[in-house]
Amino acid sequence: MxxxxxxxxxxxxxxxxxxxxxxxxxxxxxxxxxxxxxxxxxxxxxxxxxxxxxxxxxxxxxxxxxxxxxxxxxxxxxxxxxxxxxxxxxxxxxxxxxxxxxxxxxxxxxxxxxxxxxxxxxxxxxPNCSTIQMLVALKPIHDIFQIQRVVVSTYQAVSGTGQKAIDELRQQAECYVTGKDIIPQVYPYQIGFNALPHIDVFQENGYTKEEMKMVNETKKILDNNVQVSATTVRIPVFRGHSESANIETKKAFDMDEIYTILRNAPGIQVIDDPGNHVYPLPILAEGKDDVFVGRIRKDFTIENGLNLWIVSDNLRKGxxxxxxxxxxxxxxxxxx
Amino acid sequence: MxxxxxxxxxxxxxxxxxxxxxxxxxxxxxxxxxxxxxxxxxxxxxxxxxxxxxxxxxxxxxxxxxxxxxxxxxxxxxxxxxxxxxxxxxxxxxxxxxxxxxxxxxxxxxxxxxxxxxxxxxxxxxPNCSTIQMLVALKPIHDIFQIQRVVVSTYQAVSGTGQKAIDELRQQAECYVTGKDIIPQVYPYQIGFNALPHIDVFQENGYTKEEMKMVNETKKILDNNVQVSATTVRIPVFRGHSESANIETKKAFDMDEIYTILRNAPGIQVIDDPGNHVYPLPILAEGKDDVFVGRIRKDFTIENGLNLWIVSDNLRKGxxxxxxxxxxxxxxxxxx
Incomplete structure (x- = not known):
């Protein structure tokens, strides 16, 4: 070899x-x-x-x-x-x-x-970390039911920013516990116990670069006809990005078909038994290779709508x- | 008096x-x-x-x-x-x-x-905390442009669960800093440095009660014709719920009109100057009465689409x- x-x-x-x-x-x-x-x-x-x-x-x-x-x-x-x-x-x-x-x-x-x-x-x-995990989940659905539009909100870990941000979240947890003042350095505000709707720099259209990456990279990788509207948010998690994705397809689907397609798709693990508290979590994705998909629900507000919760280790698959x-x-x- | x-x-x-x-x-x-x-x-x-x-x-x-x-x-x-x-x-x-x-x-x-x-x-x-802050932001827009559909993903603080959950997040931060094992009690998994796509109990349709509250309470309070698709998520924040809301209206709007309407609406403070890192944050909403609205963006994927980031103190306005x-x-x- x-x-x-x-x-x-x-x-x-x-x-x-x-x-x-x-x-x-x-x-x-x-x-x-x-x-x-x-x-x-x-x-x-x-x-x-x-x-x-x-x-x-x-x-x-x-x-x-x-x-x-x-x-x-x-x-x-x-x-x-x-x-x-x-x-x-x-x-x-x-x-x-x-x-x-x-x-x-x-x-x-x-x-x-x-x-x-x-x-x-x-x-x-x-590609960008949040784009990769989203597209692994969307691809098998798009192949059969033709995705037209995705509305996605992200819950992104600090490790996406790098080692300095990992250290900063750790330090802020320590400051909180020991009663010291938190002085943000990597991010413009404290990330510990906070949520920052700001990843990468802002563009003229009001979206961040991170949000536009999800829009534009999806078109380049998956299909130029797939429209993405993204809001990207940093949360105090060390590792593992989560995404709440709302999807509209052109063709009608049964929920059974969606489950089957996702279960058989490469790189995906379906984790979806909410009654038993089984759903994807960033702390459980750490160190794993798969994209975890759960909270799979029909969106009842449109004809062909679907909600997914997509989690993956941003340093690995991302x-x-x-x-x-x-x-x-x-x-x-x-x-x- | x-x-x-x-x-x-x-x-x-x-x-x-x-x-x-x-x-x-x-x-x-x-x-x-x-x-x-x-x-x-x-x-x-x-x-x-x-x-x-x-x-x-x-x-x-x-x-x-x-x-x-x-x-x-x-x-x-x-x-x-x-x-x-x-x-x-x-x-x-x-x-x-x-x-x-x-x-x-x-x-x-x-x-x-x-x-x-x-x-x-x-x-x-x-009403439910996450419904209240969303509706304060939607109402003035609905009055003029008739909202038809909302896709919302939430970033909810532990104080929504009560004092025990506030204590639990604090304890988990301490365990993390001191290297002790984290043993979740209030939530089924650790909430520190994690994101739980699970608030209140799961229903037969796959949605949680919290998600269905946002769907049903919106109809009762605002308008029976407004469709909501919700994904509610707990994050390690003490106080202040955040929401990423994607809105579709029946009537066309200019972004200038949206800003003017929101700025003049009761109970709302527009916090939206992203170039200067000005956007709503849960840590800045704590102890405040207003619903803070920012990241106000046209959604380019549909004709009359709008994205908002809505933050409020869940124990106060919520x-x-x-x-x-x-x-x-x-x-x-x-x-x-």
Whole structure:
């Protein structure tokens, strides 16, 4: 079996660390793994298996012996380093939003549009975390009943912002317990015991970038005819994004059909026995690969309406896992 | 000026305590305030002004010298004691769900349907917390543009469950900080750092009672033709419910008209300057009377669509304040 030389760029970040874990857990056929991060982090030793990997500086020349570079270092770093990596011979799978809407770059959720990897030109973009889990749940329904419109409200974990935000929520819990003042740094307001209707920056139309990502990435990945209206909200959860999605389809459906379709769809686990308090929860999604779907209800206010509660680990399926699955898709489709 | 003999039933609960505070803050024209609670709490001294009020047992005979009894003692206590209170001559304003959908009982939000107090037969019901704040925001829009459908997802604080749940969230934060195991008691799962898509009990149709309250109470209070599809979720916030509401109107509107209408509506404060990070937040709503509306956006996916983020203090406008305002409405309309 062929094996591959992998690099993780942004290796010490929350997603980078998760990428490393997932490559190991899924027994990805790697020959070598190179950890790259900002120069000041070079030399950091990261435990891996029974050994350590030593972090190197992400810079020109670092990609000459790399087949696949998994980038999770933010938009600026991607814009600077991805062209270098491609030029040195790597295929880049980028977790930032830098190239997602570039028409020459495939934007891929392997359960939804694996065939789009075929036309890559050296770079494949990993979608936004809240978009990925929503589309894994929508895809099997859309295939049969043609989704026309989605109204989605999100309940997003702080780990989507990165390690600093995880630390901030922890610190704010400590301040609360010890009676100290809470001084927000990562977010404009305290996130502990609060809900912030603000993720990423605001656009002229009043929506945030995060909300518009859900709108635009859905069109690019799933179907240009699917309309999304999104409200994205940060809540004091460490890990696991939740979404309340209201869906309108063109074709009529029975609820039995919806259950069957979701139960048989790839990447989905149906968790829906509310009478026994069985429904998806962010704390139960942590560290898991699936997108959990529950609270599956007919919406009685329109002809073909459906409500879903969709939960997934934002660092795994929402970021690191999806990126690794894109790499696996490249292999499966003999593109590397 | 006439003054009234008031009783608070469930006086030591989170809402009962808030009722007492609000009667004082609003300079409600009371002659006496009687605090009633379960017999085992009788004798408890509650500071009020420069003095103390002594809690008495809520039982037969306790209402003979009461004009208005504000009940917040749960459905069972209301069902047992409200008929007794009415029989002894009090007008009951009940915060439980026991009589809300009884067609002989008015269900009132003073900003929305104050005229419904006119046909009371001794008992007026206070709506569900998440319904009240939503309807205060919807009413002025409905009056002019005729709302047809609302898709709402809630972000509800633990204080909606009562003092025990407030204590539980606090304890879970402590357990987290001190590294102790979290053992949920009030909710079926840990609420700290989690999101529970489960408020009140599940119905046969897959919706919770809380969700169906928003559906049915909206019809009774605002307009039988308004369709609501609701998903209600508990999040780790102490106080202040937030709601992401997607609205479809029959008549076309300009966004300028929506802003003007909301800015001039009673009980609403528009907080909407996202570029400067100005939007409603639960921690900023605590202790306030208004319903805060922000993130006001045209929904581009349908002809007449609108998204709102609606936040209010669930113990005040969602419960205690609305009940006191119903009492004020009785006085204003010379019904007492």
């Amino acid at each position: 062929k094996s591959y030389r992998i690099a993780i760029v942004g290796a010490l970040g929350a997603v980078g660390q998760e990428m490393l874990k997932i490559l190991d857990q899924r027994k990805f056929p790697f020959e070598t793994i190179k950890l790259l991060d900002i120069p000041s982090n070079a030399g950091t030793m990261v435990p891996f298996g029974n050994d350590y990997l030593i972090v190197e500086a992400a810079k020109k020349g670092a990609f000459s012996n790399v087949d696949i570079a998994l980038f999770s270092a933010g938009g600026d770093a991607s814009q600077e380093l991805a062209p270098i990596a491609i030029n040195e011979g790597a295929i880049v799978i980028d977790n930032s939003s830098a190239w997602r809407m570039d028409p020459t770059v495939p934007l891929v959720v392997p359960e939804v549009n694996p065939e789009d990897v075929d036309w890559h030109k050296g770079l494949i973009a990993n 970021a690191a896992l999806n990126a690794v699955q894109i790499a696996e898709t490249l292999i499966q489709r003999s593109l590397i | 006439k003054s009234y003999r008031i009783a608070i039933v469930g006086a030591l609960g989170a809402v009962g305590q808030e009722m007492l505070k609000i009667l004082d803050q609003r300079k409600f024209p009371f002659e006496t305030i009687k605090l009633l609670d379960i017999p085992s709490n009788a004798g408890t001294m509650v500071p009020f002004g420069n003095d103390y009020l002594i809690v008495e047992a809520a039982k037969k005979g306790a209402f003979s010298n009461v004009d208005i009894a504000l009940f917040s003692a749960g459905g069972d206590a209301s069902q047992e004691l409200a008929p007794i209170a009415i029989n002894e001559g009090a007008i009951v304003i009940d915060n439980s769900s026991a009589w809300r959908m009884d067609p002989t009982v008015p269900l009132v939000v003073p900003e929305v349907n104050p005229e419904d107090v006119d046909w009371h037969k001794g008992l007026i019901a206070n 419960a205690a304040l609305n009940a006191v305002q119903i009492a004020e409405t009785l006085i204003q309309r010379s019904l007492i």
